[in-house]
Amino acid sequence: MAEKTVGVAVLGCGTVGGGVVNILRHDHDMLLKRTGIDFQLRHVVVKDRSEYPPHANELPMSTDANAAIDDPASQIIIELIGGTSIAGTFIERALRLGKPVITANKSLLALRGPELFALARQHGACIAFEGSVGGGIPILDAVVRGLIANRIEAVLGIVNGTCNFILTKMTQNGWSYGQALKEAQELGFAEANPTLDVSGRDAAQKLAILASLAFNARLAESDIHVEGIDKLAVEEIRFAGEMGYVIKLLAIAQRSAGEQISLRVHPTLVHKDDVLADVGGPFNAISIYGHALGHALWYGRGAGRTPTASAVVADLVGVAMGATAAAFNQLRTWPDLTAPARVLPFDQLESRYYLRLMAKDEPGVLAQVTAALGAQSISLSSILQHEDGDGRNIPVVITTHLAREGAMQAALKQINALATITPPTICLRIVDQPREFGAG
Amino acid sequence: MAEKTVGVAVLGCGTVGGGVVNILRHDHDMLLKRTGIDFQLRHVVVKDRSEYPPHANELPMSTDANAAIDDPASQIIIELIGGTSIAGTFIERALRLGKPVITANKSLLALRGPELFALARQHGACIAFEGSVGGGIPILDAVVRGLIANRIEAVLGIVNGTCNFILTKMTQNGWSYGQALKEAQELGFAEANPTLDVSGRDAAQKLAILASLAFNARLAESDIHVEGIDKLAVEEIRFAGEMGYVIKLLAIAQRSAGEQISLRVHPTLVHKDDVLADVGGPFNAISIYGHALGHALWYGRGAGRTPTASAVVADLVGVAMGATAAAFNQLRTWPDLTAPARVLPFDQLESRYYLRLMAKDEPGVLAQVTAALGAQSISLSSILQHEDGDGRNIPVVITTHLAREGAMQAALKQINALATITPPTICLRIVDQPREFGAG
Numbered sequence: 032m033a034e035k036t037v038g039v040a041v042l043g044c045g046t047v048g049g050g051v052v053n054i055l056r057h058d059h060d061m062l063l064k065r066t067g068i069d070f071q072l073r074h075v076v077v078k079d080r081s082e083y084p085p086h087a088n089e090l091p092m093s094t095d096a097n098a099a100i101d102d103p104a105s106q107i108i109i110e111l112i113g114g115t116s117i118a119g120t121f122i123e124r125a126l127r128l129g130k131p132v133i134t135a136n137k138s139l140l141a142l143r144g145p146e147l148f149a150l151a152r153q154h155g156a157c158i159a160f161e162g163s164v165g166g167g168i169p170i171l172d173a174v175v176r177g178l179i180a181n182r183i184e185a186v187l188g189i190v191n192g193t194c195n196f197i198l199t200k201m202t203q204n205g206w207s208y209g210q211a212l213k214e215a216q217e218l219g220f221a222e223a224n225p226t227l228d229v230s231g232r233d234a235a236q237k238l239a240i241l242a243s244l245a246f247n248a249r250l251a252e253s254d255i256h257v258e259g260i261d262k263l264a265v266e267e268i269r270f271a272g273e274m275g276y277v278i279k280l281l282a283i284a285q286r287s288a289g290e291q292i293s294l295r296v297h298p299t300l301v302h303k304d305d306v307l308a309d310v311g312g313p314f315n316a317i318s319i320y321g322h323a324l325g326h327a328l329w330y331g332r333g334a335g336r337t338p339t340a341s342a343v344v345a346d347l348v349g350v351a352m353g354a355t356a357a358a359f360n361q362l363r364t365w366p367d368l369t370a371p372a373r374v375l376p377f378d379q380l381e382s383r384y385y386l387r388l389m390a391k392d393e394p395g396v397l398a399q400v401t402a403a404l405g406a407q408s409i410s411l412s413s414i415l416q417h418e419d420g421d422g423r424n425i426p427v428v429i430t431t432h433l434a435r436e437g438a439m440q441a442a443l444k445q446i447n448a449l450a451t452i453t454p455p456t457i458c459l460r461i462v463d464q465p466r467e468f469g470a471g
Numbered sequence: 472m473a474e475k476t477v478g479v480a481v482l483g484c485g486t487v488g489g490g491v492v493n494i495l496r497h498d499h500d501m502l503l504k505r506t507g508i509d510f511q512l513r514h515v516v517v518k519d520r521s522e523y524p525p526h527a528n529e530l531p532m533s534t535d536a537n538a539a540i541d542d543p544a545s546q547i548i549i550e551l552i553g554g555t556s557i558a559g560t561f562i563e564r565a566l567r568l569g570k571p572v573i574t575a576n577k578s579l580l581a582l583r584g585p586e587l588f589a590l591a592r593q594h595g596a597c598i599a600f601e602g603s604v605g606g607g608i609p610i611l612d613a614v615v616r617g618l619i620a621n622r623i624e625a626v627l628g629i630v631n632g633t634c635n636f637i638l639t640k641m642t643q644n645g646w647s648y649g650q651a652l653k654e655a656q657e658l659g660f661a662e663a664n665p666t667l668d669v670s671g672r673d674a675a676q677k678l679a680i681l682a683s684l685a686f687n688a689r690l691a692e693s694d695i696h697v698e699g700i701d702k703l704a705v706e707e708i709r710f711a712g713e714m715g716y717v718i719k720l721l722a723i724a725q726r727s728a729g730e731q732i733s734l735r736v737h738p739t740l741v742h743k744d745d746v747l748a749d750v751g752g753p754f755n756a757i758s759i760y761g762h763a764l765g766h767a768l769w770y771g772r773g774a775g776r777t778p779t780a781s782a783v784v785a786d787l788v789g790v791a792m793g794a795t796a797a798a799f800n801q802l803r804t805w806p807d808l809t810a811p812a813r814v815l816p817f818d819q820l821e822s823r824y825y826l827r828l829m830a831k832d833e834p835g836v837l838a839q840v841t842a843a844l845g846a847q848s849i850s851l852s853s854i855l856q857h858e859d860g861d862g863r864n865i866p867v868v869i870t871t872h873l874a875r876e877g878a879m880q881a882a883l884k885q886i887n888a889l890a891t892i893t894p895p896t897i898c899l900r901i902v903d904q905p906r907e908f909g910a911g
Contacts, residue, residue: 050763054620054763058620058622061622062619062620064687064803065619065687065802065803065804066619066801066802066803067801067802067803068801161617167761167763167764167765167767168764168767169612169613169616169617169618172609172612172613172616172617173609173612173613173617176609176612176785176788176789176794177601177609177612177613177782177785178609178781178785179502179505179506179784179785179788180494180498180502180780180781180784180785180788181781182498182501247504247505306746306749306770309746309749321607321781322777323490323494323607323777323778323780323781323784324607324608324771324772324777324778324781325607325771325772325777325778326771326772327607327608327769327770327771327772328768328769328770328771329767329768329769329770330746330767330768330769330770331764331765331766331767331768332764332765332766332767337762337763337764337765338763338764338765340620340763341618341620341621341761341763341764342617344619344620344763345616345617345618345619345620348616348619348620349616351801352797352798352801352802353793353797353801354616354794354797354798357792357793357794357797358792358794361506361507361508361791361792361793362505362506362507362792363504363505363506363507364505
């Protein structure tokens with residue numbers, strides 16, 4: 032319990048980096064009182080000092096990351112630059128010096144996690160990365176330590192706040208994707224170039240990290256089937272709503288028969304009674320199913336300055352007090368120590384489906400469509416057809432019972448080839464979380 | 472990462488103890504693979520061997536807790552006897568031998584936590600107690616470590632599954648308290664003697680532990696204002712429902728002006744849009760508000776055999792790999808190291824209120840009631856009065872804006888003294904969680 036001083040170098044002073052610097056400065060005494068550790072900010076490394084206001088001169092700001100990493104007074108290195116190039120170089124440099132690294136860099140970890148973990152181990156260092164998934168929600172620590180007695184069957188949830196903000200606006204205001212994106216950009220919930228978020232890739236990177244820990248298997252972003260929200264029409268949200276569903280971008284990892292894991296990110300219909308349906312705006316929520324715990328859910332701010340900084344500083348305390356190293360050295364569930372995941376081929380996925388067809392308003396069309404589905408042994412759960420089509424092409428919405436993705440794709444090919452159907456037929460997936468006792 | 476063997480003694484083989492024994496036996500190899508630790512069940516101590524079926528003879532079962540604790544092969548002691556008498560004696564014995572103790576005993580920790588923590592520290596041991604609050608939800612670890620960078624403003628939630636089951640049944644089926652309790656007992660969600668749960672005491676004990684860690688302050692069950700659900704009439708649930716609320720038993724700890732903490736457990740009206748309103752049956756859900764994280768919520772099974780065992784075994788791994796000791800020795804937020812909480816006197820609590828009066832169906836009654844409230848500067852938010860009274864006494868339901876508890880009690884005294892009112896007037900509290908962006 033003796034007080035000790037720990038020197039910290041923060042690389043990158045953008046949204047999250049700035050938040051970490053703020054906490055280390057303004058909440059220094061609270062942290063000291065709680066931990067007995069005097070965290071000293073030794074370096075704040077930025078690309079261009081002139082981008083920071085004059086009062087930032089109070090900070091030990093520099094542009095030389097290597098010098099900051101090499102400084103013996105920097106005992107812990109916090110990487111918050113992001114991206115997969117120089118961030119990786121700096122992390123490697125720190126690890127080779129045996130210095131623990133804290134990062135929230137999901138892109139880098141999804142790409143090179145196992146390699147960097149192995150490097151850390153080789154040099155007696157460790158990596159902490161709570162901020163990389165779920166922002167301020169301590170979900171990774173829960174998976175690694177809190178649920179270690181659980182064989183995890185499934186992890187699924189809303190892990191991208193930008194997409195959730197856009198979908199919430201489309202749902203609540205009836206806005207188009209473009210309108211909702213514009214609003215998200217104006218309010219700072221989406222970047223000027225939103226591709227990483229709206230394509231689903233950011234969610235896939237987070238799922239790669241989360242599922243790797245949950246299933247004790249090595250996997251990469253490329254193992255995940257990804258569909259974004261950028262082509263989603265507001266009509267789908269409206270029709271889904273009429274049928275009792277809300278559309279969310281879900282990241283889903285699930286154990287299937289034969290110990291394979293299905294991995295996917297896509298717009299998903301969830302029932303209005305599902306707790307995920309109520310998760311609005313920039314919030315995240317992650318469901319986990321364990322054989323001992325059953326269903327549990329974590330909810331909170333999945334991104335942003337102070338929430339993510341909250342996770343990074345928690346990592347800093349964990350590293351400084353040795354708890355992180357204890358887990359890093361003792362547990363064998365880290366991505367460098369586990370075997371590659373056996374990924375379920377996507378065409379073998381079993382799902383329920385939502386189809387929206389544009390059909391000619393003629394007799395017999397529905398018979399042709401259901402015949403195409405029936406030929407693939409896909410059975411219908413519900414059909415929605417309004418009278419108010421444009422006279423020639425009317426939307427027909429179908430939901431199905433469980434079917435194989437491969438069978439659905441084959442049926443869609445046949446349906447889109449029908450003379451009475453104007454392709455493309457929209458195909459989304461439905462996820463039913465088990466209804467919980469008395470909930471909803 | 473070398474494999475090591477850790478001998479474990481489990482004291483008590485009831486619901487949770489049996490679950491822990493099951494995991495250690497049936498999931499031994501999964502734990503070994505994940506942790507490199509070979510957990511060996513050395514002793515399972517029970518009160519009466521004859522209560523266990525013959526196949527329990529496979530277990531190292533005995534009735535001598537002292538011998539099990541003293542056995543050098545028992546490196547970690549798991550106390551799952553419960554209660555505040557012999558469980559405490561056994562824990563003390565283990566700690567004096569320097570052996571780490573894992574417990575889920577909320578009654579004991581709420582009563583003697585600081586003393587037992589100090590004893591552990593004195594003998595170089597530690598105490599892990601994740602299972603004592605929130606069953607399988609790793610909420611304590613989140614508060615102690617994951618949110619350590621947060622100044623926590625409030626902790627509130629549903630922490631007693633028995634009460635939540637009963638309230639869910641009363642709400643969904645319109646049952647009386649007695650009917651719902653009977654169903655809970657038949658399904659194993661309530662004990663034969665349900666007093667500890669339905670009185671709110673169990674929730675208060677959990678709140679004492681949780682709030683102590685969240686606010687870094689020493690506090691006991693006796694610091695908490697407690698009202699149970701055992702006197703709640705189904706009429707309240709019905710009237711609350713008409714006004715857009717659901718009644719839940721909430722445990723609430725909140726920082727107030729002057730660094731005081733308000734602490735209470737009582738039936739509470741929460742808005743139907745509040746995420747807590749959807750938490751049904753035996754589930755728990757806990758909201759935490761931190762200055763960096765904002766609002767976050769944890770949801771899952773708050774009790775029961777395997778969920779609680781999940782938390783206990785996670786503690787076992789944490790202790791065995793040294794992470795628990797690292798936090799126990801480094802952090803200063805444990806109840807033996809913090810100052811006594813400054814508890815807000817209950818009459819200074821600010822809350823919104825729900826009142827249900829039984830009033831004579833005469834002119835001027837409402838004027839008398841509102842005058843009594845007005846005299847205490849309590850302003851009304853809504854009034855509900857149906858025509859279908861019994862002719863003489865009709866229920867009048869009033870909700871108020873924020874008022875002080877002391878003022879409300881003074882007003883109630885005056886109201887109950889009115890000739891036109893049949894006491895007692897029912898008084899419940901309303902909690903409005905901030906509406907989150909786009910949620911609900």
